[in-house]
Amino acid sequence: xxxxxxxxxxxxxxxxxxxxxxxxxxxxxxxxxxxxxxxxxxxxxxxxxxxxxxxxxxxxxxxxxxxxxxxxxxxxxxxxxxxxxxxxxxxxxxxxxxxxxxxxxxxxxxxxxxxxxxxxxxxxxxxxxxxxxxxxxxxxxxxxxxxxxxxxxxxxxxxxxxxxxxxxxxxxxxxxxxxxxxxxxxxxxxxxxxxxxxxxxxxxxxxxxxxxxxxxxxxxxxxxxxxxxxxxxxxxxxxxxxxxxxxxxxxxxxxxxxxxxxxxxxxxxxxxxxxxxxxxxxxxxxxxxxxxxxxxxxxxxxxxxxxxxxxxxxxxxxxxxxxxxxxxxxxxxxxxxxxxxxxxxxxxxxxxxxxxxxxxxxxxxxxxxxxxxxxxxxxxxxxxxxxxxxxxxxxxxxxxxxxxxxxxxxxxxxxxxxxxxxxxxxxxxxxxxxxxxxxxxxxxxxxxxxxxxxxxxxxxxxxxxxxxxxxxxxxxxxxxxxxxxxxxxxxxxxxxxxxxxxxxxxxxxxxxxxxxxxxxxxxxxxxxxxxx
Amino acid sequence: xxxxxxxxxxxxxxxxxxxxxxxxxxxxxxxxxxxxxxxxxxxxxxxxxxxxxxxxxxxxxxxxxxxxxxxxxxxxxxxxxxxxxxxxxxxxxxxxxxx
Numbered sequence: 001x002x003x004x005x006x007x008x009x010x011x012x013x014x015x016x017x018x019x020x021x022x023x024x025x026x027x028x029x030x031x032x033x034x035x036x037x038x039x040x041x042x043x044x045x046x047x048x049x050x051x052x053x054x055x056x057x058x059x060x061x062x063x064x065x066x067x068x069x070x071x072x073x074x075x076x077x078x079x080x081x082x083x084x085x086x087x088x089x090x091x092x093x094x095x096x097x098x099x100x101x102x103x104x105x106x107x108x109x110x111x112x113x114x115x116x117x118x119x120x121x122x123x124x125x126x127x128x129x130x131x132x133x134x135x136x137x138x139x140x141x142x143x144x145x146x147x148x149x150x151x152x153x154x155x156x157x158x159x160x161x162x163x164x165x166x167x168x169x170x171x172x173x174x175x176x177x178x179x180x181x182x183x184x185x186x187x188x189x190x191x192x193x194x195x196x197x198x199x200x201x202x203x204x205x206x207x208x209x210x211x212x213x214x215x216x217x218x219x220x221x222x223x224x225x226x227x228x229x230x231x232x233x234x235x236x237x238x239x240x241x242x243x244x245x246x247x248x249x250x251x252x253x254x255x256x257x258x259x260x261x262x263x264x265x266x267x268x269x270x271x272x273x274x275x276x277x278x279x280x281x282x283x284x285x286x287x288x289x290x291x292x293x294x295x296x297x298x299x300x301x302x303x304x305x306x307x308x309x310x311x312x313x314x315x316x317x318x319x320x321x322x323x324x325x326x327x328x329x330x331x332x333x334x335x336x337x338x339x340x341x342x343x344x345x346x347x348x349x350x351x352x353x354x355x356x357x358x359x360x361x362x363x364x365x366x367x368x369x370x371x372x373x374x375x376x377x378x379x380x381x382x383x384x385x386x387x388x389x390x391x392x393x394x395x396x397x398x399x400x401x402x403x404x405x406x407x408x409x410x411x412x413x414x415x416x417x418x419x420x421x422x423x424x425x426x427x428x429x430x431x432x433x434x435x436x437x438x439x440x441x442x443x444x445x446x447x448x449x450x451x452x453x454x455x456x457x458x459x460x461x462x463x464x465x466x467x468x469x470x471x472x473x474x475x476x477x478x479x480x481x482x483x484x485x486x487x488x489x490x491x492x493x494x495x496x497x498x499x500x501x502x503x504x505x506x507x508x509x510x511x512x513x514x515x516x517x518x519x520x521x522x523x524x525x526x527x528x529x530x531x532x
Numbered sequence: 533x534x535x536x537x538x539x540x541x542x543x544x545x546x547x548x549x550x551x552x553x554x555x556x557x558x559x560x561x562x563x564x565x566x567x568x569x570x571x572x573x574x575x576x577x578x579x580x581x582x583x584x585x586x587x588x589x590x591x592x593x594x595x596x597x598x599x600x601x602x603x604x605x606x607x608x609x610x611x612x613x614x615x616x617x618x619x620x621x622x623x624x625x626x627x628x629x630x631x
Contacts, residue, residue: 075571075572078567078568078571082563082564082567085560085563085564088559088560088562088563089556089559089560091559092552092555092556092559092598093552093556096605100609102613102616102617102620103620108620108624111623112620112623203574209574209575209576210576212575213575213576213577225572225575225577227568227571227572250560251560254560275606275607275609275610276602276605276606276609277599277602277603277605277606278606280602284559287563288562288563288566288591291563291566291567292566292567292570294567295566295567295568295570295571295574296570296571296574298571299571299574299575302575362624366624366625367624367625367626371624371625371626371627372625501612501616503546503547503548505548505552521543
């Protein structure tokens with residue numbers, strides 16, 4: 001339990017008033033149209049969505065998770081967080097292609113890239129899954145705030161969950177994405193500032209960087225400062241083979257769309273940027289901030305380690321960074337620290353409330369239920385969907401203890417077997433909706449087999465997660481590649497239209513030649529092609 | 533013309549060229565150097581300062597290479613964006629089902 005003084009509560013109340021007030025102030029802009037409520041009118045300079053990328057991916061549970069892996073593996077644990085680096089290539093490849101498609105959502109993009117019944121089935125599936133996923137993430141992040149408040153004030157879990165998500169919902173309901181993005185900007189600044197202050201305070205409390213390095217050396221723990229301290233090529237729980245797999249997933253994944261669960265959040269930021277260039281830079285710089293923030297955390301967690309080594313309980317050492325703040329900051333600053341934690345929390349909540357509502361409104365309500373809906377009606381449907389997501393997140397949050405392991409498995413399902421199809425849909429013209437759909441279905445069954453059923457019957461051993469990834473990718477390919485080649489490619493007219501607008505990278509030769517034949521690419525370009 | 537092209541026509545900028553691939557290679561390298569360089573620099577490790585400086589330089593280089601191309605792509609695309617947005621709405625509202 002932490003004792004708050006008047007100055008601490010002053011910071012908390014002031015922050016809440018500013019953040020909710022700033023969000024609500026954009027009410028008039030948010031209600032103008034569907035495009036405003038979900039994409040801020042597609043007119044943002046790069047630094048606004050960049051700050052939102054950073055703020056959204058700084059959630060209440062992020063410092064808990066980063067602390068856990070760095071405390072266990074030292075600085076090398078940072079590679080666990082490197083999955084965010086899919087944005088490195090994406091910023092200049094899939095971000096550019098997606099921005100040119102102008103699709104509100106990844107589900108809508110499926111009907112631009114693919115065609116007919118298969119495309120519509122994909123749109124329905126992806127949008128329904130995203131509504132569920134956003135509600136789930138809201139519950140997950142929400143209950144983490146419940147736990148923080150329980151640790152700090154002894155409150156019941158539900159109070160922290162309901163109170164701060166509800167306050168956040170005020171400005172999301174009022175101003176939609178305009179409220180999200182403007183609040184994210186100030187929340188991102190406050191959160192980054194506080195992360196630096198708390199980390200610096202923790203490092204100084206441990207005696208400073210030199211003392212930390214000396215103490216680690218004396219303790220025989222100098223390996224914790226080595227970013228490449230692996231447990232062997234294949235041995236141990238942190239081998240080089242895992243590192244290489246992570247590099248492939250993160251870096252090559254940037255050629256695709258949806259190779260990371262974070263893509264769906266970033267896709268909204270990409271479309272809200274005012275140009276292709278702004279979209280690229282927003283994704284690149286938002287992620288650069290995320291990665292360097294993790295580095296600041298890692299240094300602070302080494303400080304925590306030298307002050308509190310040998311904590312065996314994961315649940316205990318995971319709170320290390322929070323403890324640096326609440327145990328070492330002076331009175332007054334503790335309240336500011338808690339305000340920053342609220343900023344960290346509500347920025348993530350706001351993003352997922354608006355994103356889930358967008359999938360419901362754009363892909364389900366407008367496209368399938370009421371295609372003639374007016375702009376005003378769509379904004380109201382967006383608000384109702386936001387409210388439903390909020391209430392659903394309370395339900396998920398409170399039952400999260402029981403379902404977390406199942407849902408982490410569900411997240412893993414979404415990542416492994418469809419990683420390659422998510423790239424192929426971008427780079428290979430011949431890949432069709434049926435191939436993509438079959439990969440989702442195959443992945444569902446294969447994941448159960450590889451992760452649980454076959455090891456249970458001793459048919460295969462329990463594999464490390466990186467080996468599961470490669471096996472699932474291979475087994476999935478044995479299904480979706482034949483399905484793709486045995487079914488027709490998308491109609492050439494549809495592919496040409498997509499190609500001319502989005503200009504995808506990769507193997508699009510037949511489509512490009514057809515576009516040239518139809519005179520849809522310029523004369524100058526044909527001369528260049530002819531000259532090669 | 534130098535190895536890195538700084539002037540683009542709209543049609544050439546739309547193509548995937550060497551400059552795109554330079555950005556694609558440099559970008560993950562920048563992330564690695566910035567992440568590792570930052571944490572080691574905070575720990576006052578000399579390699580941290582070297583890696584961080586290299587990361588900042590490569591970040592600048594990457595932007596210098598790709599920015600003129602991105603500017604041209606953006607400028608040209610925005611001219612067509614209004615028409616594409618109308619098509620998108622027709623598709624969402626089932627007014628234009630076929631490609």
